[in-house]
Amino acid sequence: MSNASLDRVHVLLGVGGGIAAYKAAELVRRLRDAGAEVRVVMTENATRFVGAVTFQALSGNPVRSSLWDESAEAAMSHIELARWADEVIIAPASADLIARLAHGFAGDLLSTLVLTTAAPVSVAPAMNQQMWAHPATQANVERLRQRKVRVLGPAAGSQACGETGEGRLLEVDELIAALVAARGPRSLDGLRVLVSAGPTYEDIDPVRFIGNRSSGKMGFAVAAAAAQAGAEVRLIAGPVSLSTPAGVERIDVRSARQMRDAVIAAAADADIFISAAAVGDYRPETTAPTKLKKSGKALALELIQNPDILAEVGQSAQPPFLVGFAAETNDLEHYARGKLERKRLDMIAANQVGEAQGFECGENALLLIWSGGSEQLALADKRVLAQSLVERIAERYRATRPVVVSA
């Protein structure tokens, strides 16, 4: 499990012009050590202090400093870059840069990004102590604070210019700690989440099988969202062609019985089991060892029922918090409530199938039901929906499970 404090967080690091820019190089390394993905944007002045190549090598990503770089803009537009960011941190932030940000200027790439992003912005000032103490700078910083920009530092001490006072960039450790603290705890920190996803295939003979139309997208999105929320995630995947979400441990299976074995083995040490797989209810009683041939007559397949994996986990002595899915073409709420009780679930996520949602598509809507409440999550991209679902699961989990304080 990656419990790194900034695990998979997209950090956009803005480097301003100032001698402290060299410390930003170390910051990139340490952000990556903490699990973050880092992209660096430098002001023109910053490039006079440290070369872009240094930041490119350390971040593993191209560095940008201009709005007018056509090839960079084609690869990832500044709007996409602003959306990509989960966090923006500007270190060092010069007096000039702070003034421009405080007044909403957008004359260069970095200030444009700050106006364009929805991500929280942190600035770490670094400048001569007189510049820092100047009422103009103090007023600008106050403006930023009022706009909920986090101001990290500066520290006091000896300065590159030979003076002593307030205006030093915070140490890299302190910057990272401040960023982590500002982000706050994630909803599934410290929890182990098991997710099943995709269809199951039940073999008829070596070339034919009974399957279903599940793409696995919803379950994979749930696994990704749970990992982003801080959980240690194990994903039991039926046959799908999807890539494994970052930080998720994946176990591939084919049939319902293989999925059952993998889930039962993993459920014992899971805190939460989210069963998003469309498990085949039936399988052929026997699988022919060689390809079945046409006989000129009708062919009858004897089907027998598969184990109900979720129900079996629900019957264990100390089941994890159980979340089931119910895909229905009709009487959605009625059937979902039945499953909630019958399978002893803590929550069920019900969706209507048959319209332009549910199977084989990128969007879905979910009706969440638990004992004592329900909530409709509106039609949305499955990745967005998965994040909302994971947040609701975290809330219900914390509301119903006692907090165990480890010794």
Ligand code: C5P
């Ligand atoms: O098939 P059904 O509609 O009953 O599925 C509801 C829930 O039960 C789903 O979360 C599904 O993953 C799970 N299930 C299962 N094993 C089965 C059938 C369904 O775990 N054999």
